[in-house]
Amino acid sequence: MSAAEAVIEIDSLTKSYGKFPALRGVDLRVERGQVHGFLGPNGAGKSTTIRVLLGLLRADGGTVRLLGQDPWRDVVALHRRLAYVPGDVSLWPGMTGGEAIDLLGSMRGGLNEDRRAELVERFELDPTKRGRQYSKGNRQKVAIVAALASDAELLILDEPTSGLDPLMEKVFQDVIAEARARGTTVLLSSHIMAEIETLADRLSIIRNGRIIRSGTLTDVRGDARTAVHAVLERVPDPNDLTRLHDVRLEGNRLDVTVESDRIGDAMTLLTGYGLVSLTVEPPSLESVFLRLYEDEDAAHAAGGTR
Numbered sequence: 001m002s003a004a005e006a007v008i009e010i011d012s013l014t015k016s017y018g019k020f021p022a023l024r025g026v027d028l029r030v031e032r033g034q035v036h037g038f039l040g041p042n043g044a045g046k047s048t049t050i051r052v053l054l055g056l057l058r059a060d061g062g063t064v065r066l067l068g069q070d071p072w073r074d075v076v077a078l079h080r081r082l083a084y085v086p087g088d089v090s091l092w093p094g095m096t097g098g099e100a101i102d103l104l105g106s107m108r109g110g111l112n113e114d115r116r117a118e119l120v121e122r123f124e125l126d127p128t129k130r131g132r133q134y135s136k137g138n139r140q141k142v143a144i145v146a147a148l149a150s151d152a153e154l155l156i157l158d159e160p161t162s163g164l165d166p167l168m169e170k171v172f173q174d175v176i177a178e179a180r181a182r183g184t185t186v187l188l189s190s191h192i193m194a195e196i197e198t199l200a201d202r203l204s205i206i207r208n209g210r211i212i213r214s215g216t217l218t219d220v221r222g223d224a225r226t227a228v229h230a231v232l233e234r235v236p237d238p239n240d241l242t243r244l245h246d247v248r249l250e251g252n253r254l255d256v257t258v259e260s261d262r263i264g265d266a267m268t269l270l271t272g273y274g275l276v277s278l279t280v281e282p283p284s285l286e287s288v289f290l291r292l293y294e295d296e297d298a299a300h301a302a303g304g305t306r
């Protein structure tokens, strides 16, 4: 076990809605000071897991520790130490955005006023409008500013940027990186690979109520193959290429994929044929994601029980 302190520790968490098992044994560990990406398609169980962490839902089984406490029993104490941004923020219709930010902030013992002002400006939020006048994106900004202007040790963000335009998405990425630099721990759920790819130290991928992969970006990327495109001086014998994957040979032009830890071997092999040109494409997180899903679907098709 690593020496780092776990801010979130979930073991074998189960939760059903009626007869429907939304979580079938979720394991998740988030260490202090890290941005942890929580990635999965719609319906995978991200929000259900987060609602359990927030003490909004009671777990059916398993154990959940949050900042060393029990999210169901210690809900009052915990909510002074964490800030939450949902994917669809509702605000008090008659209250201005600025008032809402202060009210949300007061739950966490007040806000850092300088940071509050700076965030309002960077997100180009007009805090004088009332809740009912705001678009979805602007309601989202109100919640993000309130969370980030607090000194919460833990930010729990459930698809927080749905509704933000690309420019604001960039601002969001910057402010999360700054929060991390201050030592804040972040759980960031998303179904957008690119968002996690830039921000997360570690990630967990959830599907059908179970974590199917967890690790650093490098670990998870290591699952996918690197594409290699080469033009060779001599046409290789296809029998020599059997250890490569997805081999396509047209004349002296070769396209293959290689496990990421075997690129060196592949280069040695190809150099033997004289390299005229070479392009190497490292796997995107997106391709990893799709591959994990294909593997899971194949397991289902093969008669897997889950």
Ligand SMILES: Nc1ncnc2c1ncn2[C@@H]1O[C@H](COP(=O)(O)OP(=O)(O)O)[C@@H](O)[C@H]1O
Pocket (backbone or CB within 6 Å): 017, 020, 022, 040, 041, 042, 043, 044, 045, 046, 047, 048, 049
């Ligand atoms: N209140 C609810 N009642 C019944 N089913 C629900 C409820 N909330 C979520 N679900 C179901 O549980 C599963 C997980 O949902 P959710 O945790 O919201 O996933 P995600 O946030 O990853 O999109 C989905 O199949 C969803 O339809």
Ligand SMILES: [Mg+2]
Pocket (backbone or CB within 6 Å): 046, 047, 048, 158, 159
């Ligand atoms: Mg959700």
